[in-house]
Amino acid sequence: MFCFISLDASVFKGQRAYMKLCKSCHKSGGKLAKSHTQEEWEEYFDNNAKLLKSAHAKDSKVMDMLNSEKFNKNLKHMKQFFYKYASDSGNVPACN
Ligand code: HEC
Numbered sequence: 001m002f003c004f005i006s007l008d009a010s011v012f013k014g015q016r017a018y019m020k021l022c023k024s025c026h027k028s029g030g031k032l033a034k035s036h037t038q039e040e041w042e043e044y045f046d047n048n049a050k051l052l053k054s055a056h057a058k059d060s061k062v063m064d065m066l067n068s069e070k071f072n073k074n075l076k077h078m079k080q081f082f083y084k085y086a087s088d089s090g091n092v093p094a095c096n
Pocket of ligand 1: 036
């Protein structure tokens with residue numbers, strides 16, 4: 001199930017959180033990561049993930065998740081995960 005092999009604990013935790021919280025809708029985390037640049041990912045996760053929240057504003061279930069403790073605890077790890085595999089990162093996940 002965890003097929004990105006990362007030695008960075010934060011990236012690993014971010015990926016694990018992605019699997020639990022986002023994968024059901026967005027499928028491959030590697031593909032999603034690659035659909036934005038590092039700068040864009042920073043914007044999504046800055047200010048308590050304000051932009052990420054506005055992207056999901058229509059879905060109250062996603063909003064509940066984005067305001068949950070579980071999400072907030074993993075926010076900075078997820079940011080690391082997306083940052084690591086962003087389109088301009090030069091990194092390619094081992095598999096997706
Ligand atoms: C219930 C389904 C659902 C869940 C769970 C969900 N999303 Fe989304 N997400 C959507 C939909 C629908 C859109 C808006 C349509 C689009 O632009 O693709 C969206 C849009 C986005 C966007 C902006 C558009 C894009 O594709 O880049 C990002 C980034 C994103 N989601 C990331 C996440 C992350 C990270 C999580 C987990 C913390 C998450 N989503 C959880 C359904 C979901």
